[in-house]
Amino acid sequence: MALAIPATGALVAAAPAMAAPGTGTTTPSATTPTVKPVLFFGSRGEAVKAIQAQLQVNADGIFGPATLSAVKSFQRSNGLYADGIVGKLTWAKLAAATTPTTPTTPTTPTTPTTPTTCSANTTTLRFGSTHALVKVLQSKLGVEVDGIFGRATRAGVVSFQAQNGLYADGIVGKLTWAKLGCSTTTPTTPTPPTVPTTPATPPTVPTTPTTPTTPAPSATAAQIIAYAKTFQGVPYVWGGSTPSGFDCSGFVSYVFKQYGITMPRVSAQQQAYFPSTTNPQPGDLLFYGYPAYHVAIYLGDGMMIDAPHPGSTVGVRAIYGKPSSYARVLR
Numbered sequence: 139m140a141l142a143i144p145a146t147g148a149l150v151a152a153a154p155a156m157a158a159p160g161t162g163t164t165t166p167s168a169t170t171p172t173v174k175p176v177l178f179f180g181s182r183g184e185a186v187k188a189i190q191a192q193l194q195v196n197a198d199g200i201f202g203p204a205t206l207s208a209v210k211s212f213q214r215s216n217g218l219y220a221d222g223i224v225g226k227l228t229w230a231k232l233a234a235a236t237t238p239t240t241p242t243t244p245t246t247p248t249t250p251t252t253p254t255t256c257s258a259n260t261t262t263l264r265f266g267s268t269h270a271l272v273k274v275l276q277s278k279l280g281v282e283v284d285g286i287f288g289r290a291t292r293a294g295v296v297s298f299q300a301q302n303g304l305y306a307d308g309i310v311g312k313l314t315w316a317k318l319g320c321s322t323t324t325p326t327t328p329t330p331p332t333v334p335t336t337p338a339t340p341p342t343v344p345t346t347p348t349t350p351t352t353p354a355p356s357a358t359a360a361q362i363i364a365y366a367k368t369f370q371g372v373p374y375v376w377g378g379s380t381p382s383g384f385d386c387s388g389f390v391s392y393v394f395k396q397y398g399i400t401m402p403r404v405s406a407q408q409q410a411y412f413p414s415t416t417n418p419q420p421g422d423l424l425f426y427g428y429p430a431y432h433v434a435i436y437l438g439d440g441m442m443i444d445a446p447h448p449g450s451t452v453g454v455r456a457i458y459g460k461p462s463s464y465a466r467v468l469r
Contacts, residue, residue, distance in 0.1 A: 176281045176294040177224040179206050180382035189224060192232055218301060222380075225297035226280040256320040263310040265292050265368060275310055278318045292368070293381060305361070306396065308368040358397065359421025359468055366393045366435055366443050372452045374445045379403070386433050389445040389452060390423060393435065399467060405433040412465035421468050424461040436464065 171188045175181075181201040190197040193208040206222045213220040216231045224232075256274055263275055267287040276283040279294040292308045299306040302317045310318075366389075375383025379392055387405040394401060402411050406429035415422060420438040434444030434457075443454045 173282075174226075174229040174280055176279070176290045176297070177201055178293050178382055179222060179380040189232060192236060219297070221297055221300055221306075223293050223297040225294050225301075227297070227301050229280065256315055256318075260315050260320060262312075263287055265289075265308060265371060275318070289372070289381065296381070307365050359419070362393060362397055362421055362468075363435065363437055363443070365396060367454065369393075369452045370443075370454065372445070374448055374450050374452070376448065378445075384445040384452060386445045390433050390435060394467060401467075405430040408433055409463060409465060412467055414463050415466045416464070418464040419466075423465040423467055424457065425463050425465065426459070426461055428462045430462065 171185050173185065175183075175185055177186055177189065179201055182199055184199065186201050186205065187197045187199045189209070190199075190205055193205070193212060195204045195208045209224060209228070210220040210222045212218075212231070213222075213228060216235075218227055218231060256271060261269055261271055263269060263272060265287055268285060270285070272287050272291070273283050273285045275287075275295075276285075276291055279291070279298060281290055281294045295310055295314070296306045296308045298304075298317070299308075299314060304313055304317060369381060369384070369389070372381055372389075373383050374385060376385055377388065378384045379388030381392075384392065387403060387408060390405075390408065391401050391403060401408050405425060408423065409425045409428070409430040412423065418424065418436050420436060422436045424434050424436045424442060426432040432444070432446075434442040436442055436457075437454065440457050441454060442457050443452065445452045446455070
């Protein structure tokens with residue numbers, strides 16, 4: 139059990155997430171819905187019922203643990219990245235599994251057209267963006283086109299990046315735009331040859347560097363911290379351990395798992411699992427209480443990122459009070 143700190147300072151127990159078993163007894167036909175939204179743990183609705191029927195799990199319309207397990211199993215058996223998110227590629231595989239193939243008359247191949255709506259140098263998009271190109275992105279991902287980069291769009295981006303060998307950070311930059319089919323060539327203006335410059339005055343004797351207050355994060359730590367920050371705004375959910383909702387220890391374990399680092403589920407066990415340190419570095423864990431009732435990722439310079447308490451969201455905040463201990467995860 140992970141405990142979190144409410145805004146008032148009182149302790150709140152974070153109970154493990156329990157998805158209520160479905161009560162439906164009839165199983166709808168396994169037809170592919172016309173609208174194919176991005177589905178993930180916690181999603182509800184007719185689209186969820188459709189994939190449950192096809193995967194032969196209880197079709198109650200609630201994307202719970204049983205549905206998550208069935209989706210991952212289907213993805214693994216079909217050569218997809220088993221992230222449990224039903225995105226564009228997973229919908230396509232589901233449709234192929236239910237639709238019998240019939241020979242079709244070969245059509246004359248058409249010459250591919252160069253995309254005119256976006257390029258590899260298009261504006262970077264991330265959670266919360268409302269740029270006009272968000273609709274272009276949503277259209278290419280096959281998610282609801284509303285022009286708002288919300289949770290469903292981020293889940294679709296993460297799934298697409300993982301399926302295409304990209305760093306799954308949920309941020310749509312140059313490489314992700316290119317994989318989405320945007321042009322990767324842009325005209326460049328030739329630059330005139332540089333004129334040789336007069337040799338500069340010999341450099342002055344360098345001053346003795348000052349000791350930084352916080353060590354610079356390692357490459358892996360920097361990636362983990364950047365990835366953790368993409369979940370800012372995700373609501374706190376007791377026992378939550380997916381991008382649809384996190385508690386403190388569920389957030390920490392989910393982030394590190396994406397980099398092949400597994401750990402116990404609750405904060406007290408995480409505190410006991412990793413070696414403690416008195417010289418914290420970015421990417422370490424910090425704990426409150428012993429045994430711990432709350433855990434966060436240390437960012438350096440007195441800052442941390444965590445899922446604090448019910449009614450709040452994942453965010454970066456100043457370290458409050460005095461943590462009981464720090465733990466070294468990256469060695």
